[in-house]
Amino acid sequence: MNEALLDIGEVARLSGLAPSALRFYESKGLIEPAGRNGHRRAYRPVVLERLGVIKCARSAGFSIAEVASFLTARPGDGMRERLTAKADSLDDQIAQLTRLRDSLRHAAVCEHDPVVECPDFRRAIGRVPARD
Known part of the structure; x- marks a missing residue:
């Protein structure tokens, strides 16, 4: 062989x-x-x-x-549109994971008790809008 x-x-x-x-x-x-x-x-x-x-x-x-x-996939078979939609979905996932990563980093040093109630933590993961 x-x-x-x-x-x-x-x-x-x-x-x-x-x-x-x-x-x-x-x-x-x-x-x-x-x-x-x-x-x-x-x-x-x-x-x-x-x-x-x-x-x-x-x-x-x-x-x-x-x-x-x-x-x-071959050009013209509709795959490009599906790949673009998947890329958009991945962008959403990346943004969500980035917020989670940032909130976990904050939680590692936060003194708030409990940490999950910290406004900065919650804002970082997108659950609470920032107040102007």
Whole structure:
């Protein structure tokens, strides 16, 4: 078998994914083995880049179906509009997480008792509008 191929165990180790996740992604058409090395699946090294895209998209909240659509997207198939909508959604999530991060940093040094009642804490996470 071609020495450039990586067996499923090596791909799992290098990608940080369990072999079962690799088999699942294969069953969903997200990745494709290049062949077999004995009874073990073997992949081209480029699969690691694809798995990086999959992991990033999944961590951003993409469903398996959305990842599959993204990986096969072609210009003019409506994917650009869906990707723009997903990017807008991610912007909202980032803003929310930024507010949460800022409120947690404030809470770590705040003397208010309880911290969650602190006006600065609550404003930081967006629950209470700032007073002018």
